[in-house]
Amino acid sequence: xxxxxxxxxxxxxxxxxxxxxxxxxxxxxxxxxxxxxxxxxxxxxxxxxxxxxxxxxxxxxxxxxxxxxxxxxxxxxxxxxxxxxxxxxxxxxxxxxxxxxxxxxxxxxxxxxxxxxxxxxxxxxxxxxxxxxxxxxxxxxxxxxxxxxxxxxxxxxxxxxxxxxxxxxxxxxxxxxxxxxxxxxxxxxxxxxxxxxxxxxxxxxxxxxxxxxxxxxxxxxxxxxxxxxxxxxxxxxxxxxxxxxxxxxxxxxxxxxxxxxxxxxxxxxxxxxxxxxxxxxxxxxxxxxxxxxxxxxxxxxxxxxxxxxxxxxxxxxxxxxxxxxxxxxxxxxxxxxxxxxxxxxxxxxxxxxxxxxxxxxxxxxxxxxxxxxxxxxxxxxxxxxxxxxxxxxxxxxxxxxxxxxxxxxxxxxxxxxxxxxxxxxxxxxxxxxxxxxxxxxx
Amino acid sequence: xxxxxxxxxxxxxxxxxxxxxxxxxxxxxxxxxxxxxxxxxxxxxxxxxxxxxxxxxxxxxxxxxxxxxxxxxxxxxxxxxxxxxxxxxxxxxxxxxxxxxxxxxxxxxxxxxxxxxxxxxxxxxxxxxxxxxxxxxxxxxxxxxxxxxxxxxxxxxxxxxxxxxxxxxxxxxxxxxxxxxxxxxxxxxxxxxxxxxxxxxxxxxxxxxxxxxxxxxxxxxxxxxxxxxxxxxxxxxxxxxxxxxxxxxxxxxxxxxxxxxxxxxxxxxxxxxxxxx
Numbered sequence: 258x259x260x261x262x263x264x265x266x267x268x269x270x271x272x273x274x275x276x277x278x279x280x281x282x283x284x285x286x287x288x289x290x291x292x293x294x295x296x297x298x299x300x301x302x303x304x305x306x307x308x309x310x311x312x313x314x315x316x317x318x319x320x321x322x323x324x325x326x327x328x329x330x331x332x333x334x335x336x337x338x339x340x341x342x343x344x345x346x347x348x349x350x351x352x353x354x355x356x357x358x359x360x361x362x363x364x365x366x367x368x369x370x371x372x373x374x375x376x377x378x379x380x381x382x383x384x385x386x387x388x389x390x391x392x393x394x395x396x397x398x399x400x401x402x403x404x405x406x407x408x409x410x411x412x413x414x415x416x417x418x419x420x421x422x423x424x425x426x427x428x429x430x431x432x433x434x435x436x437x438x439x440x441x442x443x444x445x446x447x448x449x450x451x452x453x454x455x456x457x458x459x460x461x462x463x464x465x466x467x468x469x470x471x472x473x474x475x476x477x478x479x480x481x482x483x484x485x486x487x488x489x490x491x492x493x494x495x496x497x498x499x500x501x502x503x504x505x506x507x508x509x510x511x512x513x514x515x516x517x518x519x520x521x522x523x524x525x526x527x528x529x530x531x532x533x534x535x536x537x538x539x540x541x542x543x544x545x546x547x548x549x550x551x552x553x554x555x556x557x558x559x560x561x562x563x564x565x566x567x568x569x570x571x572x573x574x575x576x577x578x579x580x581x582x583x584x585x586x587x588x589x590x591x592x593x594x595x596x597x598x599x600x601x602x603x604x605x606x607x608x609x610x611x612x613x614x615x616x617x618x619x620x621x622x623x624x625x626x627x628x629x630x631x632x633x634x635x636x637x638x639x640x641x642x643x644x645x646x647x648x649x650x651x652x653x654x655x656x657x658x659x660x661x662x663x664x665x666x667x668x669x670x671x672x673x674x675x676x677x678x679x680x681x682x683x684x685x686x687x688x689x690x691x692x693x694x695x696x697x698x699x
Numbered sequence: 700x701x702x703x704x705x706x707x708x709x710x711x712x713x714x715x716x717x718x719x720x721x722x723x724x725x726x727x728x729x730x731x732x733x734x735x736x737x738x739x740x741x742x743x744x745x746x747x748x749x750x751x752x753x754x755x756x757x758x759x760x761x762x763x764x765x766x767x768x769x770x771x772x773x774x775x776x777x778x779x780x781x782x783x784x785x786x787x788x789x790x791x792x793x794x795x796x797x798x799x800x801x802x803x804x805x806x807x808x809x810x811x812x813x814x815x816x817x818x819x820x821x822x823x824x825x826x827x828x829x830x831x832x833x834x835x836x837x838x839x840x841x842x843x844x845x846x847x848x849x850x851x852x853x854x855x856x857x858x859x860x861x862x863x864x865x866x867x868x869x870x871x872x873x874x875x876x877x878x879x880x881x882x883x884x885x886x887x888x889x890x891x892x893x894x895x896x897x898x899x900x901x902x903x904x905x906x907x908x909x910x911x912x913x914x915x916x917x918x919x920x921x922x923x924x925x926x927x928x929x930x931x932x933x934x935x936x937x938x939x940x941x942x943x944x945x946x947x948x949x950x951x952x953x954x955x956x957x958x959x960x961x962x963x964x965x966x967x968x969x970x971x972x973x974x975x976x
Binding site (some may be wrong): 500515516517518519521522524529598599602626 | 700702706707709711718860934
């Protein structure tokens with residue numbers, strides 16, 4: 258289907274209902290919650306080659322959903338109570354029917370947004386998005402030009418991303434920016450904020466690079482856990498400056514937690530982190546119809562089934578994979594997180610960060626509180642690669658956490674204080690803290 | 700969980716002192732503290748980081764959890780710190796104990812609570828981006844209908860970090876909540892949407908210095924046909940703040956002894972109401 262053909266099929270924007278994107282609270286414990294938010298990878302095709310891409314996007318999957326299957330899925334999303342859908346890829350705009358999907362989502366009374374690298378977000382595509390009823394677009398910009406272009410693998414992609422911001426603003430589509438924080442981008446953030454403000458973005462989503470997909474192959478770009486102290490020293494003035502610009506800071510699920518800036522960082526998210534929402538209020542969809550709780554995690558631990566075999570309602574209510582976060586407790590925590598002051602609220606933070614790192618959720622060293630408490634007793638943590646990733650979408654390798662003295666001389670003289678080895682996956686032991694991968698007998 | 704007013708670290712309810720900076724923390728007061736007379740519309744412009752108070756969601760688990768963690772400190776004993784002995788975190792994969800106290804017992808174990816389940820970050824993970832209205836769609840629930848789940852109430856609040864009510868949210872109902880007219884206390888600020896008042900009321904006339912105020916009935920039914928059990932409904936701030944007030948005649952001393960008759964208005968009404976004075 259050509260883009261102009263898709264545009265001819267769009268409903269008139271003014272005739273579309275007001276989106277019911279109101280966020281409702283979850284149901285009481287023991288009842289199946291209503292997913293209010295969906296993240297939908299509509300294609301794995303991508304025009305960039307990001308070395309931190311979690312889905313290892315590039316070529317479209319062979320069996321991606323057809324236009325009709327996508328439109329049917331829109332109705333299923335509405336029927337189970339979803340209020341907002343974010344389209345991602347790959348690059349969502351590489352499917353010309355993406356505007357039909359946007360339009361259908363709006364026609365069913367849901368809100369629709371899109372996250373994109375913006376490399377080839379042409380004027381035609383921007384206008385089609387506007388006509389289809391897109392609510393906002395978030396452009397991925399990872400640092401200043403040198404870092405961004407290196408991470409995205411495309412020279413000039415930084416400039417094109419900003420061009421996309423301006424293009425969207427010119428037709429009145431509100432634009433946010435999302436940025437990954439890693440060793441290549443951390444120092445760029447203050448200047449990047451100024452550029453974002455100049456470009457007219459209304460908000461800035463920040464997250465740390467997680468070690469899954471292509472990022473698993475690049476430990477050199479990953480932050481070290483002890484660097485969370487530095488991350489928040491960089492963020493402190495940024496939070497104040499963003500307020501001056503009127504830019505709303507929106508931390509991703511894996512940025513925090515519970516340091517002295519937590520309340521300010523999450524001032525728009527009810528003041529502090531409240532735990533992973535995968536399978537509780539949000540559902541993830543892969544381009545060939547796999548349904549999962551967390552949009553950023555894949556594989557058999559997380560995929561509940563395929564939309565071609567079961568209805569979305571069935572998968573949401575019955576699949577054990579989607580129910581994991583609903584069922585888990587503090588009993589799933591291990592290592593430092595098991596004994597943390599915030600264990601019951603935080604529960605190990607972002608699952609899409611801890612599981613790819615350690616092979617199992619429940620122990621997340623990328624935590625401001627944890628880094629602060631380590632620092633208070635003269636210690637720090639770092640990660641070391643243990644096993645490589647196999648090289649498929651949303652895969653991961655394995656790392657270990659080494660706790661050691663912060664003082665270099667003492668560290669050199671005494672060596673590690675302790676080591677958390679990676680643990681067996683949830684395929685081997687679905688619940689509980691699991692055991693070290695090195696303790697498992699064949 | 701509330702931020703410590705001294706160090707801004709979040710602290711579990713029932714803590715007598717901040718485990719991070721040792722600053723003493725306040726508890727819910729029992730006496731109503733009169734506040735200065737204010738026109739209701741101006742009353743919205745309240746700010747200030749208030750003292751930490753007990754949170755309905757943080758139950759007695761907090762103190763026991765804290766105690767267990769305090770005993771788990773490593774080399775340097777710091778109150779409430781959470782750097783556990785490495786021996787409990789690395790060699791025994793099933794280790795969930797510290798200092799002889801089971802963490803699994805002191806926290807909630809397998810029973811995921813409603814509070815935890817329904818208050819996670821919205822706007823999933825990495826993708827959602829910042830909502831254009833900053834904080835998701837502002838009306839999470841209907842203040843008039845009170846359509847939150849059991850144990851919660853729909854509350855006006857400021858979702859943009861500002862000082863004006865502009866949104867609604869579901870908030871936990873405090874244990875032993877106060878009825879309209881009772882003293883109350885808010886979490887953080889007057890516009891946080893979290894207080895110690897009963898379902899169908901909210902803490903108003905808040906003193907920004909103490910975070911203490913009085914419970915006021917919230918209008919019910921609908922914005923088009925608001926209902927008050929007592930008084931008249933005034934819908935302010937573009938519908939974000941519908942409250943019931945006792946109307947009065949400034950020429951007649953009809954308000955209670957510690958109240959004053961002040962003029963107020965909204966789009967539909969121009970009247971005088973009793974406010975604490």
